[in-house]
Amino acid sequence: MIKVGTQFLLVSSVLPLALLGTAAVGQKGAKGKGAHPVAPVRKATAKSTQVSYEKHVAPLVQKYCTGCHGxxxxxxxxxxxxxxxxxxxLKAHGVWEKVSGNMSAGHMPPAGTPQPTQAERDLVVGWIDATISQAYCDLDDPGRVTMRRLNREEYNNTVRDLVGIDLRPADEFPSDDVGYGFDNIGDVLTISPLLMDKYLLAAEKVAKAAIQAPETQSKPVRFPGSRLDGDGGADFAETGGRLLGTERGDVGVAYEFPRAGEYTVRIGAFAQQAGPEKARMGVRLDGKEIRVFEVKAVQEAPEVYSLRVRVPAGKHRLSAAFLNNYKKPELPAPNDRNLIVDFMEISGPLEAPGALPAAHRRIISVSPTKATRIAAAKKVLGDFARRAYRRPVTKDEVNRLVRYVHLAEKQGESWERGIQLGVQAVLVSPNFLFRVEANADPKTAGKKSRLGSYELASRLSYFLWSSMPDEELFKLAAKDALQDPNVLAAQARRMLKDPKAKALADNFAGQWLQLRKLSVVAPDTKEFPTWNDGLRQAMRTETEMFFTAVVTQDRSVLDFLDGKFTYLNGPLAKHYGIPGVEGDAFRKVALQGDRRRGILTHGSILTVTSNPTRTSPVKRGKWVLEQILGTPPPPPPPGVAELPDDKKGPLTGTLRQRLEQHRSNPACASCHARLDPIGFGLENFDATGAWRDKDGEHPIDSSGTLTDGKSFKGPAQLAAILKTKKPMFVRSFSEKMLTYALGRGVESPDKCHVDDIAAAVASKEYRFSALITAVVQSDPFRLRRSETPQKMVKR
Structure with a gap:
């Protein structure tokens, strides 16, 4: 093998760019296309108005607001x-945006004080929104660019689409930080020393799994008994093996299988025989039994038990278990049957003569000869780097990669081994790890510019697929066709129909709806004995399938509020009390009656917004305000204790009564007046989303009155009221989608574009495709505020 420290070579030649000058690595290979200043694409859309602050708005503020806000x-x-x-x-636009938001939501003026007429409320809110929106539109700023690294999901998906193997190496990376509710925000995606180490290990793993080189062919790897782990065995000193004396647990090893294929597993074992039958040994892969052997061997003549098994690439656990324990101390010896495992050996993958892995054939598209090996290396590594960097590559970049082939051959190793090292170098390059959007022309700094066509292709693919562009996007980028907004919209529609668009449900919906929290919530099984992991997974599947249906069927986004259908399997339907659904397979179910409507009554949402032992009207109300209406409440004042989970203490009665006592504290009252009524409307659902009519001995009261004076009784009426607030929901949903698409928080100039996106959605019957089209055709998505590389690095 190469004697030069390969990791040192890769780090010293490539990774420093990520810290010192990634922003300058760029689009020279892209022929400079698309990186030029443009005339403003859109003009301010806020309508002029004859209303003035002095004559019309100030008197109403004086009449209804300054009594409390003097x-x-x-x-x-x-x-x-x-x-x-x-x-x-305008100098205090942040204050007045809050005024507008609270007045339009009906939170202000508070109940019990003089209320403006609807016309007066509309006048104030309309003037504030129009004035601030006009100011934002006049800025004509598409926002700044943040160079950001791939997050874990993006890394895994990109490797999958790049080499054709779903290895998921980033599952071993540290968790990604979250900003603005999402884990793809450039400002928080930092690189730690630990993550850099993981990048190096992952690059080596991927290269070896994808490319077959003679030096890295798997030789048999033997694990003696001392290296076998597990909770079912004890050391057997006489042979150095592991003794299994009960049917609990197993012994084995977690092994990194370099690539998918068939492997030979050999297990050296014998038994201390007793009873009427021979010992039986079960061989397991990731806990699932794949073969059972009758172990007739004894210590004086141990045997080797061999099998062949197909294993996916990646880390998997192979283990041996004792299946038929026998112990009768009251009988004469031998009266105790035990299994002893001396070693486990793994070899493979076992390829047919001349066969090469599909990933190998995908990357190495030419067969080198002695005369053409360097030209072939340039072709192979150039093509791979072009796809990995998501743009054309320069001759310089290709020549630097070909050095690894020279190095391998100089030290007596194969051409394929050199290609492996070149692939490793690509996978630790900042051009792969980061989505670089650098300026091709320093003269454009500070001006509005179009994104380069390849950059636009990447923005689109990482938005909808959380992965790299496909060949169709690359071809369109090469022709600059993506600069046409109609082509961009057509590609977005195409991509939403692709199976890879499931990433939008996994990564956008999973974070917008907070479904990822479902994996860690822990309802108390004493209080909720039907709760189990199968139910947990079914709840997540229901909501993901619902979201996917809205996407793929191009349904109205208002279905999220009051959709009259869902997706259930037998166990989840039983949990909900919905008859007629059997088995584990999910199917579409039309909702009858008035108990469940939209995502708000999904078990997933109701469970993640509850406490382990009880529901939480506060958490549920907060979730609706934040995720649905886009009007998050302020944080609770310091020193205010949470309501205890149990019913002991100074607060007594039903949960509703205890909350009403809790909010008698003036410091709590104003926020709870917004939070609690929404949560009370969902009180018929327990902490695992099951319907109930009583909380213990107390009948459920699911009625409420919102701060705008609208009253309801039960979840269906609550959903109907929320649907009347569809402008707030659509704007909030549009802002969240734009945030996710850009990988940055929405800034003041973006708010004008958010308004435009929401208006476009409303004009197209609220179809999901209208939202995606409006996002990808917006200025913040297609354009950028150019900056110098120095400023980008300093940031």
Missing amino acids: AKSPAAELSLVGYKNAASV
């Missing part, structure tokens, strides 16, 4: 005194 001791430390004109309002 100059002295204003509520929430927010004073609305001292604003004289539109200019002064």
